[in-house]
Every structure is written in structure tokens, then in C-alpha cells.
Amino acid sequence: MRREVIYILIVAAITVPLFLPLGLKQRITPEVEKFYQTVEELPAGSSVIVSFDFEASTVAETKPIAYAVLRQLFSKNVSVISLSMLAEGTGLGYDFLTKITQEYNKKYGEDYVFLGFRPQYQATILGLGEDFSRVFPRDYLGNGLSSLQLTQKVKNYADVAMIISIADGDLPQYWVDYAQTRYQKKVLAAVTAVMATTYYPYLSSGQFSGLVGGLKGAAEYELLLGQPGLGSKGMEAQSLGHILIILLIIVGNLTLLAKRNK
Amino acid sequence: MELGTLTAAILTLFIFSFLYRDNPFYKFAEHLLVGVSVGYFLVISIDNVLLPKITEPLFQQKDWSVLLPLLAGALILTRLIPAWSRWSQISLALVIGVGAGVAIPATLQAQILIQMKATMFSIIPPEGSSALLYIFERVVILVGLTSVLAYFFFSKEHKGALGSYAKIGTYFLMIFFGATFGYTVMSRLSLLIGRVQFLLGDWLKFLN
Amino acid sequence: MDLLIVQIFLLSFNNSRLNILIALVIAGLLVFYFIREAKKKGALYLRPISGLTAIEEAVGRATEMGKAVLYTTGLGKMERVATIASMNILGNVARKVASYGTPLIIPCYDPVVMAVAQEVVKESFAKEGKSEAYRPENIYFVTQSQFGYAAAVDGVMVREKPAANLFLGTFEAESLILAETGNSIGAIQIAGTDSTIQLSFFIVACDYTLIGEELFAASGYLSGDPKITGSIKAQDWLKIFITLAIILGVIFSTMGLDFWSNLFSLK
């Protein structure tokens, strides 16, 4: 089979379901359920850290996850202190936050704050544990932290209920290694599918209080929220794509076998 | 049509042209991406980091304490001049030393001690669970973990009992790599779905 | 005076972190001891790594067929551990290649890596007394674009049809493209990297794969560097301790005693 044919097949496999929904049913995995429940149990008025630890390359996966997580947080009247450990995540995180806070009529400075970007993960995570305003004298928009209502009362990890890292790399591990071990904060990880398998030991040991993986995780989350969105829309395309890849592997191996036996 | 969407769509197609082969359109888009990302990083790092952390305390609050780290940082810039570059080693040494110093306890705790503790379970099934399955699962974890450690044991040749046990380790590794393989394929397809949704939905408005 | 410092230290010691201190002391002593041993004795015993035998066979087959060997260290910068490990292995491969007179092609992603690779290969050829056969033009810088690099290496594979492809170092998403083309030209392929994701692809696309620590051990085995061999030895001992501690933990927990597992917890 020529390469071009394979390329056309893969495009077809993921395009057709976008036009002709198959109406397939979703199932929810315990790790996503646990993530959702942990957030659900937050008392109203508490604060959490949401860290946008991803770059634009994985936005197709991280955007649906970020939307779903932010929607749950804001619908529960939890305040969000947000930042990014990667420069590119800063712009994306700010856009996502702006969009979702508009949906829920949230006020900047009272219900949420966006701190922005800091280089060097370890020093940043450790520094935030002592004092937010020392690491970030000003937020992303240039406001002094002491001039914002939210950061007047939430000053370091002691004042937040949990840390949520939405990531396409190993940052959730840094949050556990540096924020959890020293400050005993709950860490929740929402990651791209590529990263998900590597994090199961952290889930099993309880270092993560929940794990959402990839577009599939986002789709489950949307189902729990009762708000189908980007994740759910992609799931059927994903289904056909997977079937095609499996078929290609089988056919490829069989062809080789047939050639050898000749 | 919105100019932004059109720009994004054209650039998207430029990148896809790589599938035919490496060509000037792809090269243009790729070089543009490198330039724009570096520019973006520089702006964020100046506006969001340099100004509030250094410039402002120094010039507005006359806080001289930031001079020292600024100087240490500036030493790093000597790396741009080969003859002076070794001076950057002093500042680099601080970053590496601090990194090593904080990494040791953090790694020992989060990646070793707690992972060990999580494996020190009782194999007596809790009430209300399926007893056989519970015991089987604990055995799987125990054998999986220790056989993988045996596979990465280099002081003794993999023969006899150690050899067989390490072989079991390879099967566990294959299961893990298989799961990772599946999840990676999943991720890659999601990224393409995202782009197709953009081209057909946001740009051409075929999807509602 | 000293006593006073010790007293202050003891008084202000954070007791909840005692277990970490103990772990640190054990690890520190082992690493220190074995590196010293390795320096004294020259080299410590490490088991032969089967991936290295596979590399040898691949180079041998390329020679038989009169075709080239293609070697790449991937996208890693020189300071990456995987790149350094790859250079140690490259030195060995270059000696084999020099003694057989097989061409060795190394397209590079990073100019610094290229310079080091040239040095390493040149030295190996000299050691084999084949300095005149060394071809620096076969070790060249390609581009710093990830997919551009993959496309260029693909081109080399299709044109030169190497009999063996060695991918040892740091690889990212481009690994797929490299391994697939290598497969289509029927080359023997051996890979080694520390990236979990790329490993999962390499294992099914290559004939042999060095997994994570194996790559580092292989480099220690070949170079005999006391830093590496000593550390590997220390880590081996720690693995034994960890295994024993876990087994004890399971036994005690099953007996309903949790004093042992509590020693390992965060307080």
C-alpha cells in the first residue's frame, strides 16, 4: 500500500464521524471520576491553583481538558489562582481562563487571578510555597498582588485547597516532588494521553488525587459535568482512527508474513 | 471571512504540505514558527518576568538587593563570547547546585520512599471484595515491580533464577510500553482531529 | 564549639524528615564507596549487555554486505546523559568499523554534537591504526529542524541503503519516521534511548532496543568510566535493599503490623 493511500485513509477515518455521528456511548473510568469527585467536594469559597503546563503543540488535547476543569471549578464558586510554567502556556492559559470566566460572569481579582510565567520549575514551585507575591510581585496584567482582593487573602500553599496541573509533560511530577512533599498539598493531574500511562504509579500511591488523560479523559469529564463539548465531539473520530491503526498493523504484519512464506 | 482564521488555515496547509515532501512552503512556515515563538518567549520573559522582578525593584523601589542576582545572570551572557564563556560557569554552578540539593530529598521521598510504601500492602483481601482477584492483583504488582528492578540489575549476569526473573520483567515492560504505545497513538490522532475540526469547522464552516 | 553546632542542629532538626536523611546517607555512602572502588580497581564487573552484541552483529553484517553503517545520536544536546552515553558507544562502533573498513555515516542535528562525534570517530580510527581511512565528510551537520532532520536522514537511507541503522541517544517524535524508512530499506536497526514514548515505538520497529538504564550501563561497560560503573553498582545495591524492604513490608502488613511501612511515609 502506498503512503498516500494510508494518509487518505487516516483523514477519512477521522473526518467521516465528524459529519455522521454514530451515537456511541461513553464510559467513565474511575481515575476521571475520582478527579471530578475531589473537585466536587471542595467547599464553596475555597481556592485552588491551576497551572497551565502545556504548549501549543498539544492544544487539541489540553484545551478540552482545561475547559472542562475550569467549568467545574467556576460553577462551584471556587476561586482560581493560575499560572504557567511554560512560556507558550501563558498565552493559552490566559485565553482559556478569559473565555470560561466570561461564561460564568467571574470577576478578575476577586474570583480569579492570572499570575503569568516563571522559568525554572523547582525554584518557582518551592518559592510559591512560601509566598506568592515574592515569586510574582505583579500578575500577568501588571497588577500588584497586594492590590487584588483574592491574593490579599490567599498568600501561599497554606491558603489553597489543591493544585491542578494541566500538562503535556512531566510537570505534574514536579508539583508532587516539590509542592506535595514539603507542603502536603493535594495534586491533581490532567494530562495528554501520551503522558497518562507514566503517571499511574502516582495515582495508585495516592500522590495524585485524580488523573484525567487525553481527549478521552476530557470527554468523560464533560459527561460528568453534563456539558458535552470538544472532547465528546472528537471521540467518534477517535474510535474510527483507532480501528484503522489496528487494522493497518494487522494487515502490515500479515503481508510481511505472506511474503516470507512465499 | 475573518482574517485570523484565514491566516491560520493557510499556514496549517503549508505545514501539511510536508506530507508530500520537504518543500519551500513548509520551510517558510517552520522558520516563521521558530521566529514567532522566540519573539513570543522574549516578550513574555521581559514583560512578565524581567520588569516586575528586576527593573521595577531596582529603579522604582531602589532595592539594591536584586543587583547581585542580576549580575550573576549577566555572567551567563558571557557564554555568547567563547573566550569569556567559562565565567558563566560560576552562575551555572549555583543553578545546578541548588537543583541537585533540592532534587535529592524530593526524589527520595516522592519517587522512591512513597512508591515503596505504596507497594507494602497486605495481601489479605478487604471485606466485600473479590478475594482471588484482590490477591492476584497484589501479586501482579509485587512481581511486576521486582522483576523490572531485576531486569535493570547489572552486577550479575542474567542466568539461572535471576535470568528467568528478569525475563518476566521484560514481559511487564512490554505491557507498559504497549499501553504507552496505545495512548501515544491516541494522542497523535487527537491532535489531527483538532486540526481537521479547525479546517472544516472554524474555517470552512462545514461542521455545525 | 563543634559540639554546640551539633547540639543546635539536633535541636532544630526536622524529625519528620529523618527517614529521608537515612535514605540519603545510605545512598550517598554507597555511591561514594563504589566510585572509589572503581577508581582503585580500574573497573567493576558489569554484566555483558545483549544490546551491545546486537550492535556488533549489525556492524558485522554491514561489512559482509559491503554497505554502510548509519549512526545517529538524535536530537539531544551534548550535555544530555543519553548523548554522552551514545558517544561512548560510538567510539566502540567506530573502532569496529575502522578495523573492517566499513563506511560510517553520521548525520547530526547539533553542530556541537557533530564536532564531538568527529573527534570520537577520528580517535577510534587512530587507535585501530586506520587514521588514513577516516572520512570527516561522512559526519556532518544537517539542520536544527526536527522534521527537516528526519526528512534528511530518510533521504540518506534511501540513497545510501545502509545495512545497519543505529539510533542511540535522545529521540522525540521523529523516531517514527526514521525507523519506518529504515525498515523499508531492510536495514538491521538497533535503538537505545531513555524516552519512554519513543521506546514503545522503537521496540516494534527495530531489531533490538536498549531500554533506558541499559543504554547508560552499556556506555559504562564500554568506557569503564569509574563514575558510571561505580554509580551503577551503587544503584544495584540500592535496588536489592528496596526489593528486600518491600518484601518485608508486605509480610508485616499482611500480619497487620504497619510500623515498617510507616517508616517510609510522609509525615
Place this chain on the structure above:
Amino acid sequence: MPLRLPLLVVSISALFMLVQFFVKANFLDSAYQEVLDWVQIIYLFTLWVGALNLIKLHAKKTQDKRQAFYSLVTLAGILLMLIFGLSGGKATGSAFNWVFENVQVPLQATMFSLLAFFVASAAYRGFRARSGEAFILLAVASLVMLGRVPIGNLISERIPDLANWILNFPSMAARRGILIGIGLGTVATALRIILGIERTYLGK
């Protein structure tokens, strides 16, 4: 400058961080925060060196007729962002944010979506069950791929359950083994750095 000085700085700073971790004392804590600030600032400069090196490389390439155009594109991209960002701000609606949203993000996202094509092509032409191990890998991969999408559920309810079980038990166990191995490697490297045995980072 003798080599000793950086080695001394490495050891002292690492030991300080260790002592601060194990000892409760206020004066250590304020010095600790100071050090963290320093590290962030120095690290920022290392990132700038990377960016400046890239600018230098492309500036040099503009001399070369064949590559000049592409390098000019890169340099223009940098300049454009700097001008937009530093003059017009980075808020939603600014030129800077426009370029970010309509050039940088789609380009970056599309670049990585190419991988879907490469995976598909490699699935047919590259992934071979040439050994028992490779067969297990591919079998588990297929099962997980089926189990994690709605269609797997349609074929049999057992498939998603099994996929989930694999992730939570055998795969998790192997990953825990790898994690501990990597952890030991990290600790050993850090210890070598502190003891001054490891000097590769200084180019030695």
C-alpha cells in the same frame, strides 16, 4: 579562574539546600527564599542565551544566499513579536495576541498533528511483531486503543474493563519499577555533582 570555584559553588549551594530541608530555622528560610529568587533570575538568562544564540545563527545564515530567505523569515518573526509585544501589550485583542493565536498556535499544533500521519504509515510499514515481546507490546497496544474509545465498549464491555485493569496493575507495576530506577539514577547523579565527581556540566 580556577576550576575549583564553580565546584565549590555547586557543593555549597547544594549542601545549603539540603540543610535547609532538614533543619527548622528561620534565618535559613529567608536565605532559602533569596536563593530561589536568584535561581529564577539566572535561569532566565540561560534561556535568553539560547534565544540569542538562535538569533546569531540566523543572522549568520543571512550571508548564505541559499538559506538567507528562511533565516530572514525567522528574524522577521522575532522582530515583529518584539515590536508588537513591547509596544502594544499582550492583552486579548492586541496585535501580539493576534499573531500568537493565528500564527504561533496553529503552526505549532499542525506541526505535531503530522505525527498522526506518520503513526498511520508506520503502523502499516514499520511496526512488526518480530518477537514474542514485540507481539505482547502490539497486542496490549491494540487492546488499550480499543478499550479507550466508545467503539471498544460496543464490541464487548469486557474490553474497557481489561484495558483499565492493565493500566492500573501490570503496566503500573512496571512503570513503578522504571520510576524507582530513574529516581535512583537522579539521586546518584545529584550526589556525584555535590561530591564534585561529576563535572560533565562544566564541559569536563
